[in-house]
Amino acid sequence: MTLNSAPARTTDRGARLTAGLVTTVIFLTAIAPLATDMYVPAFPRVAGDLDASATDVQLTLTTFFVGMALGQLVGGPVSDQRGRRRPLLVAILAMAAASVVCALTPTIGVMTVARFVQGFAGGWAMVIGRAVIVDLARGAQLVRVLNLIAGVGGIAPIVGPLLGAAILQLSDWRVSFWAVAVLGVAMMLAVLVAVPESLPPERRHGGGLRSFVAAGRVVLGNREYVGYVIVAGAAMAALFAYVATSAFVLQSMNGLSPVAYSVDFAGNAAGMTIAALVAARLAGRIPTRSLILVGQVAALSAGVVMLSGALWFDTPLIVAIVCFFVLMTAQGLMIPNGGALASAAVPDHPGTGSAVQGCLQWVAAGTIAPIAGLGGEHTAVPMATLMIAGAAVSLIGLRIAGR
Structure with a gap:
């Protein structure tokens, strides 16, 4: 993996772009396709086990997408204020916990709420992972690394449905959510090892709704x-x-x-x-x-x-x-x-x-x-x-x- 074709940014604490960091961000981008594609083949069984209609089961997918959108909208500005590493770890922990709730859910209503939380936390984690790359890369290197992340991350939509189908053949649909929870734990360990704090305090922006709206106006005015x-x-x-x-x-x-x-x-x-x-x-x-x-x-x-x-x-x-x-x-x-x-x-x-x-x-x-x-x-x-x-x-x- 070649990352040094353009000069990279470094923080005062020595954070820099490494192969391990990029690999971890690729891991984070797999959250959405894996949490979705592993689950889609099980829709008929979920409807039968939870006594739900097909529409009810489809709604769990919709709430996940809504959570993904809102999680990214909130997670980015919060990380601009609080830094990257700690909010990222909290988001991954919340995603893993929501996956456990999905695996244990007694009703489709509980699953719908848990899927929203899972999507919200997953979106939060994904946007922070992307922000870390933007903190540390620039120019052609930024384009190259983000394309690399998208390219390698594109393997997840291929593997997800196949993995979900294999789980259904060998076990119960709930196992797919246990698998996502285990992946969440693995993501936390990867972040602890490979992702430093990339946004030092002097580069952070003040928090609050007013600051978020102001930053939003700046980016949307560009x-x-x-x-x-x-x-x-x-x-x-x-x-x-x-x-x-x-x-x-x-x-x-x-x-x-x-x-x-x-x-x-x-x-x-x-x-x-x-x-x-x-x-x-x-x-x-x-x-x-x-x-x-x-x-x-x-x-x-x-x-x-x-x-x-x-x-x-x-x-x-x-x-x-x-x-x-x-x-x-x-x-x-x-x-x-x-x-x-x-x-x-x-x-x-x-x-x-x-x-x-x-x-x-x-x-x-x-x-x-x-x-x-x-x-x-x-x-x-x-x-x-x-x-x-x-x-x-x-x-x-x-x-x-x-x-």
Whole structure:
């Protein structure tokens, strides 16, 4: 892992960017996909065991996403005030405790609340991990490291469903939450060993709602930051349009088996991961905006072809498979690069900048997912329309940032 291609920041206490620190932050970014994807295959069993409807079980996923958004919105500013290390440890502890409650839950209501807390604490931890990187890296190195984190972290959405399915085959769905709790303990140990305090007291901002609002005004008043947040947020919306409806398009409409669908899903996630890793290698050699633009054009083209196939050819399997792969690979160029340039635009408020960015991305994810399914399970028109809209809005964001 090469981290020294650009000079890194160091604090007065000697904190610096290391391979162990980056590995730990990658570990933290796995919280959301693992806590979600390990659990999704168990939805039918959860409904049966807790005497709940499918809608009730889906609500536990929604509350998790809401918690993720709010956790990032609150965690970033708090860490700007209190420092990084202690709030990070508290967040991981809360996430592990909430996972234990999910594993022991007697009712769907208790699980819904516990999932919100799990998401809130997980989002809090993720945004602080990102802020630590922003504290210690700059320039091309910042872009490279954030792309590396996104690329390697992209393995989690591949492993999560497979691990969850294996747990269901061998044991009970509650074991998946025990697994997340154990991972939480491992994360705490990793933070204690590898993550120093990266924000010394002299660089911290005063607390309170007034300070948070003031910092929020600063980052939202930065046109470059807003533009790149739109770049990444719109791409995230298109991604979750795919996540929410691809199973219906490939299985219900084209007859793909669940196993074949899982293989295709993993392949698409691998494309996104490889694209992010390639972008990390190219940081400092090719303008990051150019890489984003390549991803946007590819995503827009995939959306147009997908919509044409849905309107006039009843969404052929080959069209869906190719368009999904192109769309997901393009996200590897758009989301991490857009996020990195947004963070670089507000170096004086890294926690608040990361918090606002993360909150907006997860709000986009939670909002788009149900909209993509409005047409039912036998049409890809709403999803393809959202793919086009996401790419188009992302292009607008790139233009705003450039101006």
